[in-house]
Amino acid sequence: MALGLLMIGAGIGIAAHNLYEDSLAASSSADVLSQFNEQRNELIESVKPSATPSLPAGVTVEEEQEEEAFDPNAPLPTITVDGYDYIGTVVIPPLEIELPVADTWDYVRLKISPCLYKGSPYRNDLIICAHNYMTHFRNIKNLQPGDDVIFTDAAGNEFRYKVEKVEILDPYDIEKMETSGYDLTLFTCTLGGKSRVTVRCRRADE
Amino acid sequence: MTVHRLCRRIIPLVSVICLFLCGIVSYAEEPTYSLKIKFITESGPATDAPFEVYYAMTPDGTLAEDFAERGIDVGSLTDAENVSRLASTLASYVESGVGEPVASGSSNALGETDFEELTAGIYLIVGSVTPIGDLLYTPKPALVRVPDSSSDVVTVDVKYDVEQVEKKISRTVKKVWDDGDSKERPQSVEIQLFKDGELFETVVLSEDNGWTYTWDELSASSDWSVIEKSVPENYTVSVTLDGETFVVLNKGKTEIVSPSPSPSVSPSVSPSSSPSPDTPTPTTDSGISGESSKPPKLPQTGQLWYPVPILLVLGLVLFMTGFISDRLSDDDEKK
Numbered sequence: 001m002a003l004g005l006l007m008i009g010a011g012i013g014i015a016a017h018n019l020y021e022d023s024l025a026a027s028s029s030a031d032v033l034s035q036f037n038e039q040r041n042e043l044i045e046s047v048k049p050s051a052t053p054s055l056p057a058g059v060t061v062e063e064e065q066e067e068e069a070f071d072p073n074a075p076l077p078t079i080t081v082d083g084y085d086y087i088g089t090v091v092i093p094p095l096e097i098e099l100p101v102a103d104t105w106d107y108v109r110l111k112i113s114p115c116l117y118k119g120s121p122y123r124n125d126l127i128i129c130a131h132n133y134m135t136h137f138r139n140i141k142n143l144q145p146g147d148d149v150i151f152t153d154a155a156g157n158e159f160r161y162k163v164e165k166v167e168i169l170d171p172y173d174i175e176k177m178e179t180s181g182y183d184l185t186l187f188t189c190t191l192g193g194k195s196r197v198t199v200r201c202r203r204a205d206e
Numbered sequence: 207m208t209v210h211r212l213c214r215r216i217i218p219l220v221s222v223i224c225l226f227l228c229g230i231v232s233y234a235e236e237p238t239y240s241l242k243i244k245f246i247t248e249s250g251p252a253t254d255a256p257f258e259v260y261y262a263m264t265p266d267g268t269l270a271e272d273f274a275e276r277g278i279d280v281g282s283l284t285d286a287e288n289v290s291r292l293a294s295t296l297a298s299y300v301e302s303g304v305g306e307p308v309a310s311g312s313s314n315a316l317g318e319t320d321f322e323e324l325t326a327g328i329y330l331i332v333g334s335v336t337p338i339g340d341l342l343y344t345p346k347p348a349l350v351r352v353p354d355s356s357s358d359v360v361t362v363d364v365k366y367d368v369e370q371v372e373k374k375i376s377r378t379v380k381k382v383w384d385d386g387d388s389k390e391r392p393q394s395v396e397i398q399l400f401k402d403g404e405l406f407e408t409v410v411l412s413e414d415n416g417w418t419y420t421w422d423e424l425s426a427s428s429d430w431s432v433i434e435k436s437v438p439e440n441y442t443v444s445v446t447l448d449g450e451t452f453v454v455l456n457k458g459k460t461e462i463v464s465p466s467p468s469p470s471v472s473p474s475v476s477p478s479s480s481p482s483p484d485t486p487t488p489t490t491d492s493g494i495s496g497e498s499s500k501p502p503k504l505p506q507t508g509q510l511w512y513p514v515p516i517l518l519v520l521g522l523v524l525f526m527t528g529f530i531s532d533r534l535s536d537d538d539e540k541k
Contacts, residue, residue, distance in 0.1 A: 171503045196507070
């Protein structure tokens with residue numbers, strides 16, 4: 001009976017620790033997000049032209065947009081918040097989440113926000129990883145094909161994606177994770193932590 | 207009436223006196239001249255190039271007060287080589303703080319700088335280094351006589367030296383830990399930056415600086431590489447270059463093995479190497495790495511949830527079993 005009580009106590013203890021970590025991550029990422037958005041808005045305001053320039057004769061709007069194509073090798077702009085660099089924000093409307101994305105991953109950063117695992121939105125091979133906290137990527141397994149995902153970089157450039165599929169990968173299946181050919185990949189651990197829930201997306205704005 | 211008469215006499219008198227005084231003043235005022243400096247380089251007009259003009263000598267070739275009594279050899283002012291040498295000498299004194307410029311200005315879009323109202327004399331023109339593209343243009347100091355024999359507006363074409371701008375680059379080092387937040391993780395590590403194979407600087411990375419450091423203004427013509435000065439015990443190291451960033455990954459070892467005897471050397475970067483904007487993929491690193499018993503793995507992004515239901519169910523079963531067993535034994539004792 002005592003052993004049973006001990007096990008129940010241990011189970012409750014682990015659950016409480018996880019929930020505490022979850023709430024800590026929620027407040028950390030919300031705090032970073034608010035500072036990040038504030039700085040990004042200031043940055044966008046500072047570079048915004050005072051008046052919309054008229055197009056030169058013979059140049060159509062499409063041509064103007066083509067000129068703004070991103071250099072695939074350009075480094076991602078970053079904004080520093082609390083000593084860490086962030087490359088942008090990821091918004092997943094069906095899950096009602098908006099989170100900052102750190103410029104590289106390690107286990108300290110992952111406790112704050114999703115992190116860039118590899119790639120770039122400019123090359124259409126962006127991969128973002130995050131903990132399976134309730135407020136982070138816990139529910140990405142519930143995304144459906146056609147759902148929207150939006151990544152906005154630190155300069156305010158918006159990249160819109162549509163979910164194409166959700167798959168489960170082995171944690172050692174690095175090659176499959178990195179060379180999928182998808183424009184955006186989001187991944188996190190399954191609840192058991194043994195596998196990786198992987199969401200594959202394609203650009204919706206091209 | 208008397209006042210009217212008085213005015214009629216005084217006004218012409220005052221007018222004559224005024225005209226006389228004006229004549230004296232205009233006679234006494236020295237004539238002035240203009241100077242136009244043209245700074246046209248092989249790359250085109252140098253714009254926004256700053257110039258200063260110093261009154262160096264009187265028209266008869268006597269050094270101005272600021273430069274006199276400094277033992278400067280004036281020599282022949284008809285010998286171009288000597289004039290050039292004299293200009294350099296005077297410019298050196300100007301550099302050391304001698305004299306005050308009589309005028310200063312910057313070149314316009316045509317590479318021209320105009321100076322007005324200069325009195326007659328010999329002027330020293332001193333310019334500053336002006337970058338155009340990847341080249342640095344340094345105007346040579348010049349002496350010019352104002353006015354010259356042909357015109358009141360003297361025009362000078364500035365001669366210059368050209369040198370290549372040394373391209374500067376930045377390098378960042380980032381420490382990445384793959385140890386599952388191990389308590390054995392050291393508080394700090396030392397990273398050494400090498401320039402062309404020679405130690406350039408050692409920095410300490412820790413939580414305080416976010417485990418990252420950036421070196422700016424590094425020569426692009428050198429090879430830069432980093433190593434971790436000593437690999438923490440029970441960790442392996444690998445260093446990869448990702449764009450401008452050296453990623454130093456320390457992986458925790460699952461088995462206690464002796465630390466690497468020598469730190470691994472990062473890939474060096476040459477100016478011609480094209481940077482890749484890829485972010486680090488620490489777990490897939492195939493760089494020089496110490497012994498590791500674990501194959502590369504994707505980041506562990508999960509909380510420890512699976513023991514919770516197991517513990518709760520097992521605990522509940524054990525508790526209920528114990529409880530029922532106690533009740534049964536109590537019942538037996540009562541009987």
